[in-house]
Amino acid sequence: MNILMLSDVYFPRVNGVSTSIRTFAQSLARMGHSVTLVAPDYGPGSGQELHESGEFEIIRLDSRVIFFDPEDRLIRAPELRRVLPQLTSRHWDVIHIHTPFRAHRLGVQLAELTGRPTVETYHTYFEEYIGHYLPWAPVSLLRLVARRLSRFLCHGVDHLIVPTAQMVEVLNRYGITTPSTVLPTGIDLSEFAQGDGGKFRAEHGIEASRPTLVTVSRLAVEKNIAFLLQVAKRLVADFPELMFIIAGEGPDAERLKRLSKDYGLERNVRFFGNLDRRTTLLDAYRAGDAFVFASPTETQGLVLIEAMALGVPIVSTAVMGTATVLRDAHSAVISEEDIEAFAGHVTRVLRSPQLRAQLSAAGPVDAGGWSTQGLMEQVVALYQRLAQAAPQRALASEQATQTAR
Known part of the structure; x- marks a missing residue:
């Protein structure tokens, strides 16, 4: 045609x-x-x-x-x-x-x-x-x-x-x-067969033992990344060495960076901008112990499927399109949009290697339905x-x- x-x-x-x-x-x-x-x-x-x-x-x-x-x-x-x-x-x-x-x-x-x-x-x-x-x-x-x-x-x-x-x-x-x-x-699953989280951590001075969250998103108000920063602020009380990797660019970047500073998260949040989708972005995904997402306006939410394909455990809200992606998914923990509740789910994932392994193994299987x-x-x-x-x-x-x- x-x-x-x-x-x-x-x-x-x-x-x-x-x-x-x-x-x-x-x-x-x-x-x-x-x-x-x-x-x-x-x-x-x-x-x-x-x-x-x-x-x-x-x-x-x-x-x-x-x-x-x-x-x-x-x-x-x-x-x-x-x-x-x-x-x-x-x-x-x-x-x-x-x-x-x-x-x-x-x-x-x-x-x-x-x-x-x-x-x-x-x-x-x-x-x-x-x-x-x-x-x-x-x-x-x-x-x-x-x-x-x-x-x-x-x-x-x-x-x-x-x-x-x-x-x-x-x-x-x-x-x-x-x-x-x-x-x-x-997504084309063949594009998400690589990625080296250890390499990404080593290149950016993030210790292998450091609990790490990652999100990939356009930095815009409607993506609700400010909420994730509030969650990170809450988590630092229990995980002082927490690292939150934010990959993406957008009009809300400067405000989010100011919020990060206001919350005292200078040591805990890193903004990496847009990364190469074929190399460093895959590495960044895999560097996370969990992928976090809370956008309420997605018509679909492709980044969730990408995280699944790469075997990154997910903690996310499920609203609009993300509800479809996460329905029946075994690689994600679903949370309401509440700071304490969301932080509690992340805490459970970070503290349980067994749960992380279970969610990680289910990811590529879940992603297979979106080939x-x-x-x-x-x-x-x-x-x-x-x-x-x-x-x-x-x-x-x-x-x-x-x-x-």
Whole structure:
């Protein structure tokens, strides 16, 4: 199949959406399909070339910085007009839209011009995120705007891919009637067979005996890392040598570093920024005696599956998408979002080598249910159904137009 993917975000911007898109595109390309991704150009010196493997085509469009979210880019409107004829002249079996901004607009225009079917992945729980990026506006108004915008956008495509059943329930509450399929992204398990936690500890002066927690996340308010710092503060009373490894970057980094200092955790918390997903990030995961996570807004929570695959015991809340990932998982201890309760679960894991070994051994088994192989076969089957229905849809539309005349 010839598959066109459109997104307002991609590497070097590190987040779950970028990871999901790359997983989709690489997996489909390795299955023998032709994939083209249209994404923003982040400019010279951004390192974006490091993420372009050649397994699939990437078309970068000139973009500008967004004033309230400088990590992201907005594709310039003239670029849409420039690339539209080029993309219209090529044959696509399906148009897969990943984000609701300029990429969505381009995808809908292409579908109107070519008659090709559109599928859109609802990656982000915007109702919960938007208030963190526009703090000067009333939260109730922003939530209303997010719901109305979601309805408008989702009703403009033929089919939705939704990572979890919990997110489908949210869209149903919005009144969205577009057909949807629950299809999580999954991970390529072969990419998580390595990692050397001992090496990571040695390189960064973390003693092998030192109790160590790790989290991997974009550093943003909605990820709830401040709560994990409060948990670490509570744990230090019982584990004075506790080390908390935080891997990731984001707009909340400076605030979190100040909080860490305010809590007296200078010796106990290390911020490592974005690490190489093929090497040092795997090492960082494995350096942890436990992986901790407490984000309440995930549509899925890929980092939990990555921790499972690497055999790192997990202590996490289970809300929205993370509830799906952790349901029936034997590699995780689930906690409510309460400092004492969460710290108590972590304490139990840190103090019991037997429990850690049990959780660790179950991780790769749990992760096996999230392998890309089976999931991508379902994606292809969906694409094929949409592509087969497209000529009938185009004919019905043409007949309706003629009747109206």
